[in-house]
Amino acid sequence: MKFTKMHGIGNDYIYVNCFEETVEDPSGLAKRLSDRHTGIGSDGLVLIRPSETADFRMDMFNSDGSQAQMCGNAIRCVGKYVYDHGLTKETTITIDTLAGVKTLWLTVENGKVTAARVNMGKPEFAPEKIPVAAEGEKVVDYPVMLSGKEYRITCVSMGNPHAVLFVDDVDALNLEVLGPRFEHHPLFPERINTEFVKVLDRGRLRMRVWERGAGETMACGTGACASLAAAYVNGLSDYKAELLLNGGSLFIEWDEESGCIFMTGPAETVFTGEVEL
Numbered sequence: 001m002k003f004t005k006m007h008g009i010g011n012d013y014i015y016v017n018c019f020e021e022t023v024e025d026p027s028g029l030a031k032r033l034s035d036r037h038t039g040i041g042s043d044g045l046v047l048i049r050p051s052e053t054a055d056f057r058m059d060m061f062n063s064d065g066s067q068a069q070m071c072g073n074a075i076r077c078v079g080k081y082v083y084d085h086g087l088t089k090e091t092t093i094t095i096d097t098l099a100g101v102k103t104l105w106l107t108v109e110n111g112k113v114t115a116a117r118v119n120m121g122k123p124e125f126a127p128e129k130i131p132v133a134a135e136g137e138k139v140v141d142y143p144v145m146l147s148g149k150e151y152r153i154t155c156v157s158m159g160n161p162h163a164v165l166f167v168d169d170v171d172a173l174n175l176e177v178l179g180p181r182f183e184h185h186p187l188f189p190e191r192i193n194t195e196f197v198k199v200l201d202r203g204r205l206r207m208r209v210w211e212r213g214a215g216e217t218m219a220c221g222t223g224a225c226a227s228l229a230a231a232y233v234n235g236l237s238d239y240k241a242e243l244l245l246n247g248g249s250l251f252i253e254w255d256e257e258s259g260c261i262f263m264t265g266p267a268e269t270v271f272t273g274e275v276e277l
């Protein structure tokens with residue numbers, strides 16, 4: 001099977017062009033090929049497929065084999081892949097996902113896509129739609145006991161579930177310990193992506209993330225959107241901010257008129273290859 005390795009500020013995936021390849025068991029393949037010793041090495045697997053309702057379809061699987069509704073860094077790379085490989089000549093395209101159809105505006109330099117702006121849709125705060133097993137209209141600045149310590153979380157869905165915490169020093173956190181405790185907490189029936197955010201100022205947020213099904217990644221596009229939304233509703237940021245992630249920056253803006261969040265960031269190709277299945 002042919003594949004292309006791509007990343008969005010270090011959040012790296014294996015991309016398969018399903019116009020040419022057939023993938024029988026994407027969940028099992030994601031687990032096998034994501035291994036950074038016995039596989040190709042990645043945060044997961046992304047299938048680029050035809051769509052009846054949009055220009056293309058993206059299906060995304062974490063490195064543990066679980067399928068996610070949406071992936072911000074991956075959708076920018078899908079936009080890059082389809083343009084660079086001549087599957088489209090358009091620079092405004094639509095990609096269908098389990099979180100609905102997303103619109104992308106591609107930045108082309110020297111004939112190749114270097115970045116994309118994505119309409120990530122509206123953040124969802126209703127607990128039952130995230131889902132979070134909590135009462136009330138929203139889960140904002142909500143106390144959670146974890147290993148004898150109280151944390152305060154704000155939960156948002158960008159199609160996939162997020163819990164955002166505001167902390168004083170993200171680099172001091174032991175995510176290997178803390179991350180799984182949030183990911184598998186009974187509050188989250190479908191598990192959770194957890195973002196740990198330090199507010200540098202109202203326009204700059206430093207973020208680390210423990211991703212559902214992947215562990216700590218270098219970046220998380222949906223998580224960056226959830227973090228901006230959470231910072232805004234907690235009165236900690238303006239409606240737009242630079243999100244400083246381990247792998248680089250994403251620019252996130254919550255458009256008041258449409259209620260949608262827009263994400264802008266780079267997309268890069270690392271290498272192409274073939275793998276024996």
Ligand SMILES: N[C@H](CCC[C@H](N)C(=O)O)C(=O)O
Pocket residue numbers: 011062067068069070071072073074160161193211212213214217219220221222223
């Ligand atoms: N781990 C996430 C999917 C990948 C999201 C992230 N890599 C992004 O860029 O949005 C989940 O299970 O919901």
